[in-house]
Amino acid sequence: MSQKLPAHHEPNPWNRHLGVGVTPQPQPPTSPGYTMYTNGAIMQLPHMPPMQHHHHQNSLGHYPSPPSHQQQSPAAQPISTHWQQQMMKYEVSCRYAGMDAFQPDILEETMRTARSPHHRARASAMASRNTKSAITITNPNKPPEDETPPSPSLALAMAVGHPSSTVAPSAESGMRPAAPRPPENTWTQLDMGGVNIKSIPANSSLFSFTFLTCLYLNHNALTSVPPEISKLRHLELLDLSGNNLTTVPVEIGLMISLKELFFFDNHLTTIPPEYGTLHRLKTLGIEGNPMDAQLKALLQKDGTPALISYLRDSCPMPLAPPPRPVIQINPTEIGMETFKVFCYNILCERAATAKMYGYTPTWALVWDYRKAKILQEVTESKADIVCLQEVDMGQYEDFFSRQLADLGYEGVYGAKSRYKTMQDSDRRQVDGCATFFKKDRYQLVESHLIEFNSIAMQRTDFKKTDDMFNRVLGKDHIAVVVLLEDLMSGTRIIVSNTHLHWDAAYSDVKLVQTALLLEEVEKVAHGFAKYPPRPPDTPGGTDDDPVPPRPPPPVYADGTKIPLVVCGDYNSVPSSGVYEFLSTGSLPPTHPDFLSHTYGNYTSEGIRHKLGLKSAYTTVGAGGVLEEIMSMTNVTPGFRGILDYVWYAPGNLILNSIVGEIDKTYLEKTVGFPNVHFPSDHIALTATFSVKPPREIGTPRPPPVFS
Template sequence: MACNNCSSSFTCLVASSTNAKRHTSRFKLNASQIQYSRPTEIKRDWVEQDHQSLLLASPQTFTVASYNILAVRNASQHSDLYVNVPSRYIHWNRRKTVICNELFGWNPDIICLQEVDKYFELSDILVKAGYAGSYKRRTGDSVDGCAMFWKADKFRLLEGESIQFKDIGLRDNVAQLSVFEMCESDSRRLLVGNIHVLYNPNMGEVKLGQIRFLLSRAQYLSKKWGNTPVVLAGDFNSTPQSGIYKFLSSSELNIMLYDRKELSGQKRCRPAHVLGMNKETVGPLVILDGLLKCWTDEEVEIATGDSGCHLAVHPLKLNSSYATVNGSTNTRGFNGEPLATSYHSKFLGTVDYLWYSDGIVPIRVLDTLPISDLVRAGGLPCKKVGSDHLALVSEFSFSDAMINPQT
């Protein structure tokens, strides 16, 4: 059953193959310490979950990758973001090769990509490698969108849904939801979501509304297919210190405690601020009588779904795979999230996540990179990274306590 606010079918295009505590202060560097020409070894290691946490894991595992691959048009239209990046690293033909080499090296079972405007080129490569795929382009003038690929010999698609947020008045962003069944076991099902949330830092109400709607649709499909476990991947354009992150991780948020223009935390992530190269700070919120007087009824309705309700809620109990699997203080922040998943001349911080629900457990994650390595590289993309984001990759196991009932 399709939602009236979503496209009536899983569109777009489907291809198949028969081969089926804040730590930024630790990195206070001054300009003289940054050596852009110094070669940097880009090496990412797997970090394993502790033994005690693996007691619930089953032998049936799967790996999910989430990667904002930097749309070709965005790279060309925003060249000011890559002033420290050699031009050869920006060219699409080279980036395409690097991105595919990254993906094949990690060998994920499910791939969620954002900022895809060369879907057919990627699909041709991935289909030959045994993946099937689907694509949903953004509405409006944008030419990029979200794409999802899965190993055709490991998962079969049971149902797919594409969300056009424009249909509910929430800009031109899109998202995907897919219900899969493992080919080797029809008792193991999985719902995967893929989203690229609106970038604009000043429109926190729209960001929250997009995420809230995606989660409500995910809960509906999960329940429809026997309370199947959920993985939500994407570029959420919100930092771990933000109100939006709190909403995702705690299932609710009192929006009146936040300035909607600061709800995503992005404004605090200019490289100069993060690296401590100057005294730039963000002032405290101004609170009057305990409430911020900066939300109109229309903005409240967009954020929470009800102009008379200041509490945004969602029905899923979510955890972040990276926050769950302990990592090094060289790469992780106070709450366990990566210190940075994106780096260019105007942003250094984390906006990408892999969220999961009950029924599955992360058993390892591909660690990100130390801030010092990113700074020495001068920015992303670089020789071994094909985008201005780092991919997140997590291997999950179904919990032995969770077997999806037949529907």
């Protein structure tokens, strides 16, 4: 374009063709975006007016420029495969393809064609007319599902029951998508190239097209791009080539679905380090820019993934969010007994791999860094009871039990059932649930490990069908239940800590696991209620200075009268059958989450419990509908939603306060967790309760008086 600096451009950039000293072969580029550009047809529209092309002198860095096609080609330094791919993408962007030899006249014509308005849309329309209707033109950036086997690290994560972070941790139905799915629409690509756009306002309706997967803004006259472009979170290809950009917005780093990002032929000197979060990016096009030599050399030598990793690990640490607010629900009455519960899925060490959390800086993903942050969160919570999920057996023994013992906690741990069949070294990597309590306040009366598959095997109404063996019995999830007694008051508390199966395709399994859990909790609670109260204190002190005895401990008529907290990672959203069952106490046998499978009485009579549970993070919304106060407890690129809960029995406990959400402005600028501030992909929950004094047993109500 005429407004670009001619001093930095060669008259004919193709005098430095990538095939140095070798006759170019007519091989099409192998990149996934190639067919999107050509769409099966190379078109020339000679009637379109020519547009001047620009190319920076230093674009090839230390690689030698090829001589003119009329010169003899001396031996030259070979170009790396990464840079060859960069140049092929660049050639496609300029519409140079399919020539048997270097032909500047044809090249200049195709370049003019590429700069014509809506060139790709025209090419696509022509290709569709020339293509048989039986052949589907698909998005080249989205290969067929299940075509590539899972990587070893992903397979390992699946083996331990933890999905990839690039996979939504629990959708409402169906399998977890491999990336955020755009809203349904009949078209997903938009070509705005070559129409001389000079600016895009921040309030442009373009940014409301959140269903787009490909956007072409190439060969215009843009000098800037508004940050609002980051609203197009489902874009897989963004082409800003051939503009007048000197900077690009850091917010593009939030567009985590991007696989191809083209800045060819602009005036960029650097790439923002915030782009290090673009862990799916396959090609970053920078040819034709006066780019920083270090960044360019890294891209030339090791390719786009290496450059993205460098940007990610060298990005300055962002500002920490403000502290999460404490939300008062009910005032704490003077003299009432209170306690605080902290619930947190900490993301076990073996599941936190660079493959699954490619957007997290390497140094922030290592276990030594994360475990220190986890311990900091536990310490700052000042909780009386701590429930952790995804705790490796080895880390419980070597780190958490020791560190929390120094803070005055005693712990109870239960590992997933698979550890029984493993060698000692492998057992240490099996994760489970750990519950800690302040040992100067509570005494452990009993602990119970609930193995869902083992309990299911013992049920006579569960016929040993394929559904049972293939769906329920193959899942080794567990729960840990502790029975505590307050050392001073004698108040009893039951705390359940669990981690259910993650896969949304197994909603029936999660329902069965939840029903089994609550049945066992009811049994344990009724047994606990039958325990005799502690013996009365003997008089202490001296006659002159007597020590007043502790008040008599409460007596519980049945298990439903004992304060109860049921918390954990349920891997179920508020619209799920698991949530409905926990909150309402029953679920019909025809509920769709059973997926038409057969599970004895559960699917013939329905499931029910008598615990009267309520979520601590529930409030009454419009129309009297219960709503969750937290909008998310799990934050990954593919999913943001509620999976973790603290349930309690409001008949025996009063909810005083909860710790609220993370700052929304911070979350809007965050690709996903874990990151430098939050060591897990989950968010910790904290709730404070007051204990309601139990009613006196045996005190009859006064008879009614009739006049």
